[in-house]
Amino acid sequence: MSNHNQKAVLVTGSSSGIGRACGMYLAERGYLVFAGVRKGEDADKLAGLGLKNLVPVCPLDMTKPEDITGAGRTIEEELSKRGIPGLYAVLNNAGGGFIAPLELMDIDKWRRETETRLVGPVALLQATLPLLRKGGGRVLWIQTPGLMPIAFDASIHACDFASNCLSRTLGQELKPWGIPSIQIRCGAISTPSVERSYRELAASMAQWSSAGLELYNEALRKTEKSFRAMDAGRSDPEMIARLVFRALGDRKPKRRYHAGAMSGVSAVMECLPHPLVDRIMEKR
Template sequence: MSCTRTHTVVTGASSGIGRATALRLAGAGHHVYAGVRRDADGESLRQAAGSGELTPLRLDVTSADQLAAAADLVAGHVGPAGLDGLVNNAGIGVSAPLESISVDTLRRQFDVNVFGQVAVTQAFLPLLRRAPGRIVVIGSIGNRLAIPFGGALAASKRAVSSLADSLRLELAAWNIRVVLLEPASIHTEAVDKMRHETDDVLAALPADQRELYADSYRAMMDTALARERAGSPPAVVAAAVLTALTSARPRAHYLVGKDARLLATVARLPTPLLDAVRRRIFRLPAPGSRAVR
């Protein structure tokens, strides 16, 4: 695939990994269709892209109407040549004790991270088939290594990983390659917001469950935030996306970030040892230490 007049859609481009990816691709010669939820974010991207070609798309991946309009707009631009790339990046992260998380909150996690990705892929596949194009899925190392109180996000990312593997097999006959990126610790704006959300999550818990989980939840968040702040910049993921879109023989999976290989290795430990490591890292109470006598 050549970067000359290459057309690529990037979802979740308002900030973080999505924004870095949209700007990196535009700088590399792609015409980028950047999915944003606010017009101001689209204008910010357009200005940052400078001479690079970037078209903002008003796109909430959970909105069927916005998705249909976005697909029609892109189809009008690319014509019979089709779409060269789709970067499924849009996602949200929810953290809470699974005993306490509401089904509606869990459903929202999957609506954006899983069902939204499927809907976007379905909408753009006819255009991708013409080129043929490539699909890059932004997953997470968390699909291999769930952490306490991060079960909702990890479950959604494991679903995304499985969908990417199935899609890769289903679309190979049309030479549509599907690549899964598994970033580890990445320092984005969202990391700085997580500290403020900790108190909100705990305040929303029933009093009895707050007493049960508050100390462990705060300890987990302290550890997770420290790791994320020390993580790689979003530009590292953007570079991996460009490689996945342009390599003559892209790999099916890419581990991304300076701690990704270490965490992937840790994930292969025997379960009892892995659980002990996670308890130590996240300062969880010892098994049985709070059992009702």
């Protein structure tokens, strides 16, 4: 059945947390949502929600080129079947991150994170931009306040430094077609990845050499205690879903939106000179 006026959105990393919240929120409000997930069991769970506008796309592992090209073909075929002219938006959300000092960081995990957060989104854009042009679309990026480095959290924030550059560069390059590139800057959000990061830290510390662990053990314990103290104040991921809904609906969207616990403070920190921010974070 043709639905020429329905708007279609691709959301990566839809199995849990912000991605899942955004997919459900948008589908419930009339968007056709292509929810990208890596595992079949996660696709089954999304299908089991009974939301007619929520279409799981699986497998979509952002580190696998064949998944990305396959997802592009699947989306194009589904849009054609439904009589929708193009893709209205891509929401780059996939990725997680982990806690570790750079000296002891698992390089394979780090490589996967950079591919998921940086290489994969570029490949996905290459696969979907023709559809975005047809749909009068826009590109959204879920990010933390990435210009504020935090010790032992580089796997997240280093990617956000680079993602910040990618999103702003894309905005310049796509301006001739009127396709905005929008940053959704998230403060502290309550997602399953938070508790998972503590479990992974414990597993990593058990594997590090005694010499390496001795170097960082005290500082890491203090960091975990600080993070856990912040956990009670984390915002619900639906707050970000509402913000994404707003960014999709604004006729003239802003280049940057922010929401979530501590997002306002982080936005101010990003405006300060980098040497000053470095001194503040070192004292912290």
